[in-house]
Amino acid sequence: MSEGLWDILLLKDASTRTVVSGTALLGLAAGIIGAFAVLRRRSLVGDAIAHASLPGICVAYFVVGDRNFAALLLGALVFGLLGSACIAAIRDYTRIKEDAAIGIVLGSFFGLGIVLSTIIQRQPSGNRAGLDGFLFGKAASMITSDVLTIASVAGFILAIILVFFKEFRLLCFDRQFAAVQGRPVAVMDLLLLALIALCTVAGLPAVGVVLMAALLIIPAAAARFWTENLTLMVALSGGVGVVSAVAGTLASATIAGPANSLSRGLPTGPCIIITASIIFLVSMLLAPQRGMIPDLFRRFSLKRELALQSTLRHALQGAPAPDHRPSLPIDHGIHEAPDQSAPRRETDA
Amino acid sequence: MTSPAAAESFSSTPSAGASSLPPIAVEVHDVTVAYHRKPVLWDIDVCIPAGRLVAIIGPNGAGKSTLIKAILGLVPLASGEIRIFDKPLRKARPLIAYVPQRETVDWDFPVSALDVVLMGRYGRLGWFRRPGKADRQAAMNCLEQVGMAEYAHRQISQLSGGQQQRVFLARALVQEAQLYFMDEPFAGVDAATEKAIVSLLRNIRASGGTVIAVHHDLQTVPEYFDHVLMLNMHLVAAGPMASAFTTDNLNKTYGGRLTLLDQAAEAVRRAASPRA
């Protein structure tokens, strides 16, 4: 292996170190908040927020002019929350179901974003390069201040989750029960939504609109296979987020594309997502309790056991029924004629 | 294990058996159903005679709906076999009508009551053919039978719970089946609809049909039905009301739940006292 490769893998290079720490923090925050999003059936709300935030970025651009990063993110946050409010309103006040509401809001907000960004591009001072970065993300160009932004967002999310862990657990497990207990479920729901939006917006510049949703969903879904315990699942999900972020970033930095391809390396965002998908796939196949392969084995053995019991029963007519079945002193044919209502097993008599 | 053989023998020679014994409508043979790896029905083995109103009762989670769905082939069997009128399910489909629980469909769906009833004819129409005038007439007749003719062109979300249930019943009637499966037909309906459903069930029986219904209200079981099938993951008891619907069997089915057992005792008392 060449020197250069080792430099990257051992994080000797300062810029690699910056990018890796940025994506890792993002993976952690997204994994943790994503666990709640998935359990609360809010998986695709992150997707909708990510798409809906685009016009916010454009509007902020109109207002504050050149790339003021904080202002762009604030605009994105406002429109992201506005979009999710629209989804909730459509779901609650019309006959349209949530899935269609998500699709409509996501698409038309994003359309508005495209309309606005095209107008920005036509302006003499316009520079759409910054906006295009939000569509697919440019993790490789992350600088220290970006990492600090992500770090503070991640710290904030972590703090809120730690403080309100009990409430979020109740919210995800049984919203109605929580409401009956007098918990302010609407407020908690809103807080969860705000955290999802915050995390999504913070991640947009790094992984882009479409793949930000993936970072929320996939680690949580992978963690779900391994445990039935919420605390453990949240921790695992955060862990999967960090691992896929680090591995994906390093992969994108080290694997070179073919010589004549468009870009030199591979895009970072997709590499992170694909790493996470591989972890998900392995979890789905192999996890001991909920995994597919162990489940297949159990199904097979259940079938075999049933067949065995049935054979035994037929063979041992007259002997007591197998263990799972207390002997039932009832007639099993339901006929009025006396000969038909005779017990079907001698044991029943 | 003599009954299945006996059942087969007499239903294969209908001319001999018809005089004294009712034919078998449904034959459930050693059926086990499992969701994932948790069995919800263990080893059900029962024959249900034709021409009777049969109630399936049992506590929540006893597998009542699952039994119906298993018979209809809507959930896979882990083991066992089911025969309907001594045929495999695939061949018996035209003889069967199914009334699902009301919550299973989206009542905002843009169809009228008549459209929903017409769906009952789709089975006999087969692929691609559209319902014709005769089907429309049959559907209107069935709406008439359940007292819903004037609501034929209402969108279904504008009907009350009882009216929706009647539309479902009309949809089952229009199938002109011999065997009706109903999943809690009395759940959440008004008194008038309950009466209408009961008389409908009796009409079905009078014309030789069989009804198998999941039922919740123990008080009305003996009044509305002839046979009972008591279920709590296992089959606890099955038979004519008088012999199977006993306090002892109810005890076994519901396992010591006080309020329910009080209800049951009351119901048994009422079943025992002769009624006009």
Add this chain to the structure above:
Amino acid sequence: MHVLAISANDAWTIATAATCAVACGILGCFLVLRRLSLLGDAISHAILPGLAMAFILTASRDVVPMLLGATVVGVLTAGLSAAIHRWGRIPEDAAMGVVFTSLFAVGVIMMAWMPRSLDLDPGCVLYGVLESTSLDTVHIAGIELPRAFTSLLVTLLLAAGFVTLCYKELKLTSFDPALASALGYSVALIHYTFISLVAATAVVSFEAVGSILVIVMLIAPGATAHLLTDRLGRMILLAAGLATLSSVSGYLLAIYLDTSASGMISVVSGAQFALAVFAAPRHGIISKAITRAALSSRIAREDILGMLYRWNERKEVDPAAAPLAGGDIALALRRPIAARMAMRRLAREGLLVSDAAGVHLTRSGIERARGIVRSHRLWETFLANHLGLPLDHLHEPSHRVEHFITREMQSELTTLAPDTDPHGKNIPPHHPAG
């Protein structure tokens, strides 16, 4: 004054957009009704690797391999999501999210890997190149047609043909899949045929309008039409009309503002939906609010009439009873403003007069009030005699129900009821005795 100049190219582009919108809109009705809207979203993202794979393998933009590749991936998305949902016991939306984002990531990487000669702007994936579709043409039977328009027209005919041919089957499996399988229809066959058609339509549209507009075109017209009508057939036709309208007006607006056409069409479709949410005749928020307000005002008016009628009864027994003042009534209703408004309206309709001595029913007011009190007491009787409710539990439910008892119900209740209610009060007849 800005004049819109529409060139022949623009006309072709509008035709392309409208064809695409109608094809998506027709199929989209069933996506909305089957609660599969997100599958439309998922498929339109997930077909990217299929397209990229076809690009790489054939090194060309040939339509057939692209269509095949993307349709396969689209159907795979549906199948994989369902499998993960069922086998992995992961919520459906999360399962879908996992599948389509992963496939999209694979697609983006494949595009990065692509030789430079097959330049494909990643932005186009999201918002398409609608404006330039009219430049790429094919000759069919001597006529020069835009390639995208031709393939979209074929797709539209396929979609319309499928929906017409399988209308009954689609309706049944969308409404009640359990009944469909009980009747012997193969729900899975219909589902996957439908999904592959959606995927194929998404692929063909995707090239012209990008993945985001595909989502909007699939979902928005159907959802808007669902708010506007209660019949499936009408809903489909309406969706097709709305789709045409939004693509034409969206495109013209885009020319006017000199901006992205597919973005503008999405915005117009969204606005159309928002308009329907508020202003739909029966299911809109405004009309629902009006209905609710009208109902509560009717209830207030009927309560006042009933109150005055009961006071008249009391006066017959006790002639010294003080007359009811407007203030008393407003207080008794607990909603003073609504009560004042209701009294004003009753006075305008000539049902009551209000003077210095108090408020009184007119002749026609007495007529109307009698019906209401009759309903109330009939219902009380029914509750007491048939449901065995105790006397002190009768008033409240009857007070709620009295406003909804029709003439037919009254006459049905009459056959069950005597002349007095359980409290011993007279049940007033339809017409004044005598």
